[in-house]
Every structure is written in structure tokens, then in C-alpha cells.
Amino acid sequence: MAGAQGGWVLTATARSPTNIAVIKYWGKRDETLILPVNDSISVTLDPDHLSATTTVAVSPSFDRDRMWLNGTEISLSGGRFQNCLREIRQRARDVENKEKGIHIRKEDWEKLHVHIASYNNFPTAAGLASSAAGFACLVFTLAKLMNVSEDGAALSSIARQGSGSACRSLYGGFVKWVKGEAANGSDSIAVQLVDESYWNDLVVIIAVVSSRQKETSSTSGMRDSVVTSTLLQHRAEVIVPSRILQMEEAIKNRNFGSFARLTCADSNQFHAVCLDTTPPIFYMNDTSHRVINTVERWSQFEGAPQVAYTFDAGPNAVLIAPSREVASLLLQRLLFFFPPPPDTKLEGYMVGDTSILQEAGVHSAEDVASLPPPPETKDKNNAQKYPGSISYFICTRPGKGPILLSEDQSLIHPVTGMPK
Ligand code: DP6
Numbered sequence: 001m002a003g004a005q006g007g008w009v010l011t012a013t014a015r016s017p018t019n020i021a022v023i024k025y026w027g028k029r030d031e032t033l034i035l036p037v038n039d040s041i042s043v044t045l046d047p048d049h050l051s052a053t054t055t056v057a058v059s060p061s062f063d064r065d066r067m068w069l070n071g072t073e074i075s076l077s078g079g080r081f082q083n084c085l086r087e088i089r090q091r092a093r094d095v096e097n098k099e100k101g102i103h104i105r106k107e108d109w110e111k112l113h114v115h116i117a118s119y120n121n122f123p124t125a126a127g128l129a130s131s132a133a134g135f136a137c138l139v140f141t142l143a144k145l146m147n148v149s150e151d152g153a154a155l156s157s158i159a160r161q162g163s164g165s166a167c168r169s170l171y172g173g174f175v176k177w178v179k180g181e182a183a184n185g186s187d188s189i190a191v192q193l194v195d196e197s198y199w200n201d202l203v204v205i206i207a208v209v210s211s212r213q214k215e216t217s218s219t220s221g222m223r224d225s226v227v228t229s230t231l232l233q234h235r236a237e238v239i240v241p242s243r244i245l246q247m248e249e250a251i252k253n254r255n256f257g258s259f260a261r262l263t264c265a266d267s268n269q270f271h272a273v274c275l276d277t278t279p280p281i282f283y284m285n286d287t288s289h290r291v292i293n294t295v296e297r298w299s300q301f302e303g304a305p306q307v308a309y310t311f312d313a314g315p316n317a318v319l320i321a322p323s324r325e326v327a328s329l330l331l332q333r334l335l336f337f338f339p340p341p342p343d344t345k346l347e348g349y350m351v352g353d354t355s356i357l358q359e360a361g362v363h364s365a366e367d368v369a370s371l372p373p374p375p376e377t378k379d380k381n382n383a384q385k386y387p388g389s390i391s392y393f394i395c396t397r398p399g400k401g402p403i404l405l406s407e408d409q410s411l412i413h414p415v416t417g418m419p420k
Pocket of ligand 1: 020021023024025026034040131162163164165166218219311312313
């Protein structure tokens with residue numbers, strides 16, 4: 001039985017954010033090392049609303065590496081976990097904890113086993129990318145526990161081997177994953193473009209779209225796209241390189257119009273690549289398309305992009321507004337077309353930064369019911385509404401990168417070495 005009887009337990013706990021790509025990663029040139037066919041750019045989301053927390057514990061009494069995700073033990077036998085563990089162990093250094101009388105030498109780490117406990121502060125069932133936050137947090141926490149001296153770039157290159165998009169979660173703000181050229185992947189790393197305070201007016205609203213369908217995983221979807229889609233090749237070689245430059249420029253200048261145009265175009269092209277794949281992959285559903293129409297009609301009416309939308313490998317919409325004022329206007333539109341199902345309360349329909357509801361002037365389900373149709377609606381008396389097609393909204397903002405937490409936030413018991 002694994003426990004810590006007769007031995008010490010040393011832990012490290014950290015929290016890492018998730019991220020949403022505004023220029024998408026889709027397609028690998030190396031499946032094992034997880035090397036992409038193009039650069040990508042993402043915005044890190046506020047870890048208060050969407051993040052993974054991970055504790056790694058080490059004890060001489062542990063007889064094997066074990067991991068628990070959201071309270072359930074999962075297998076660590078997968079190549080991706082093993083690659084991350086191996087890469088960090090190779091870089092482990094001496095650790096001394098005088099208070100506990102612990103001295104681990106560099107070479108001891110090869111023989112010592114770890115217990116890992118991780119949980120996401122957002123529902124896994126929501127279909128929001130959890131692997132990015134999860135692998136970033138695993139690598140960051142292991143590195144802290146093992147006193148690894150490598151910088152964020154080197155750690156990003158290790159997190160990348162857990163899940164490609166995870167490498168971008170090692171930093172806050174806007175982050176570029178440089179695809180790199182080296183065959184061993186050493187230059188396929190994340191770099192921070194600007195930190196989270198640089199463009200801090202941005203508001204992110206995520207519409208968690210109701211869906212019963214099991215989606216194709218990103219990993220297998222992009223494998224099929226690489227083999228069968230000629231659009232993917234053109235995208236990687238011609239479109240993305242110039243889009244990356246334009247996106248970096250838009251971010252540097254906080255040019256929302258350009259940022260929104262590029263973000264929407266890139267999301268739509270990623271989903272076009274999915275359609276160009278054999279067999280075709282459908283990630284967006286009717287609700288996703290209706291959210292796009294709502295935004296596009298509004299922007300058309302105003303003569304300029306009002307908010308940006310982007311969709312990953314699923315139907316959820318991620319909407320980015322330039323300010324709280326515009327986010328309130330967006331929310332009024334979303335609640336008008338996608339109200340909560342009849343007889344449901346407003347609480348629970350908006351999570352995260354719920355103060356946006358007050359700013360939008362919406363305090364109750366009755367307020368939702370009396371929202372007027374937005375001015376751009378053609379037939380105002382017969383506007384079609386879709387109650388229940390969105391499960392709930394999350395309001396958040398750009399956020400910071402991984403942080404180390406204190407011992408009292410540990411997910412693992414300091415004596416037994418087991419999840420709390
Ligand atoms: C659509 O990083 O989940 O979210 O590297 O195989 O683990 P693997 O895939 P993953 O793919 C993410 C794809 C995406 C776009 C993006 O995040 O850039």
C-alpha cells in the first residue's frame with residue numbers, strides 16, 4: 001500500500017491558467033514531440049475563473065507515480081505524461097528543506113516517486129480545453145518541487161509535449177507559440193508578446209453551448225486534417241505567417257478592429273480546414289452559427305467589428321469585447337436571443353465575473369424577458385429566440401501565468417501523501 005508511514009512528504013502546489021487561441025494551432029509536423037505546422041497566438045484567461053490547480057508530492061514511501069484528476073485516479077502510463085515527467089526529472093536539482101530535515105540529492109530524483117493531484121475550477125463536462133491548463137500546471141509544479149532552474153521558455157517546450165496548446169499557458173497576457181525549425185523541438189517554445197496588464201480593457205464572455213455530441217479529439221482531428229486537407233497546407237505555408245505578423249501588430253497597437261477581424265477570420269478558417277478534412281469534422285453546431293450571425297449582424301450594422309468570436313474543437317463560443325461597455329451590449333444581445341430556459345433563475349446562468357450582468361442592467365429573469373430586440377434586428381416583432389441552447393455564460397478577462405501557492409492550499413495530505 002502506498003502511504004507515507006515512516007517517511008516524510010514534501011509537496012509543491014501551483015495554479016495555471018487556460019488559454020484561447022486567436023490564431024489557431026491545427027496540425028503537427030511531429031506527433032511525438034508535438035511540433036506544429038504553424039505558429040499560433042493566444043490570450044491567457046484569468047485563472048480566478050478558469051484554471052488548473054496541481055499538487056505534486058514526493059516521499060521515499062511512495063512505491064510508484066500516481067495521479068488523481070478531480071478526485072479520480074487516472075493512469076499515468078500515457079506517453080505524454082511520461083515524456084513530461086522524464087524531461088523534468090532529468091533537470092531536477094538538489095532540494096534542501098531544513099525545517100523538515102529533508103535533503104534530496106539531484107541523483108535521488110530518479111528513484112523517488114511522485115503523487116500528483118489536480119483539479120479544474122471549471123466543469124470538465126463543459127468541454128472547455130482543460131488539457132492546456134492541466135499540462136502547464138503539471139510541468140510548472142513538478143519543476144518547482146524538483147528545483148528545476150530552467151526558464152519559462154524551456155518549461156513551455158516540456159509542457160508542449162503534454163499537449164501543444166499547454167505551452168502557451170506558461171505565460172500570462174498574449175502569447176505566441178513559435179513553431180521552431182529544429183528537429184528535436186528545442187526551439188518550439190512559447191514567448192510572451194505582452195503581459196496581462198497591457199490590454200486590460202478586454203472582456204471575455206464564453207458561451208457554453210449545450211451539446212450531447214461527443215466531439216472528435218483535437219489530437220485525432222488534426223492528424224486527419226494534416227493527411228487529407230490541402231487547405232491546411234495552404235493555411236500553414238501562406239496564410240498564417242502573414243496573419244501572425246498582422247496579429248502581433250494589432251496587439252501591440254491595441255487595434256481592436258484589426259484584432260477582431262483576424263481572430264474571426266482565423267477561427268472560421270480553422271473550421272473550414274475541419275470541413276476540408278476527410279471525413280469532415282464538425283465542431284460548431286447550429287447554436288455556434290447563430291452566435292456568429294448575432295455578432296456579424298451587429299458589426300455590419302455599426303460598420304465596424306464590435307466583438308471578436310473564436311471557437312476551438314467544440315461548439316462553445318469565446319467572445320472578446322474591447323471594453324466593459326461593449327461587453328454589456330454584447331450580453332444584452334446574447335440574453336435576448338439565448339435566454340435561460342423558462343422558469344430558470346438568472347443565478348447560475350452567468351458565472352465568473354457576474355458584475356457584468358448589473359452593468360448590462362439585467363438583475364433577474366424578468367429583466368431578460370423584457371430586453372428589447374437589438375436595433376440591427378430586421379423583423380423586430382418576430383425575432384426568433386433560442387432558450388436553453390446555451391447552458392451558461394462565463395465572464396472573464398485576460399489573466400496571468402502560473403503561480404506557486406502556499407502549503408495550506410495543497411491538494412495532498414502532508415502526512416499520508418494521499419489526496420485530501
Ligand atoms: C483548436 O493542444 O488540444 O484548441 O497537441 O494534440 O494535445 P494536442 O492538441 P491541443 O489542440 C488545440 C487545438 C485548438 C487550437 C489552439 O488551441 O491553438
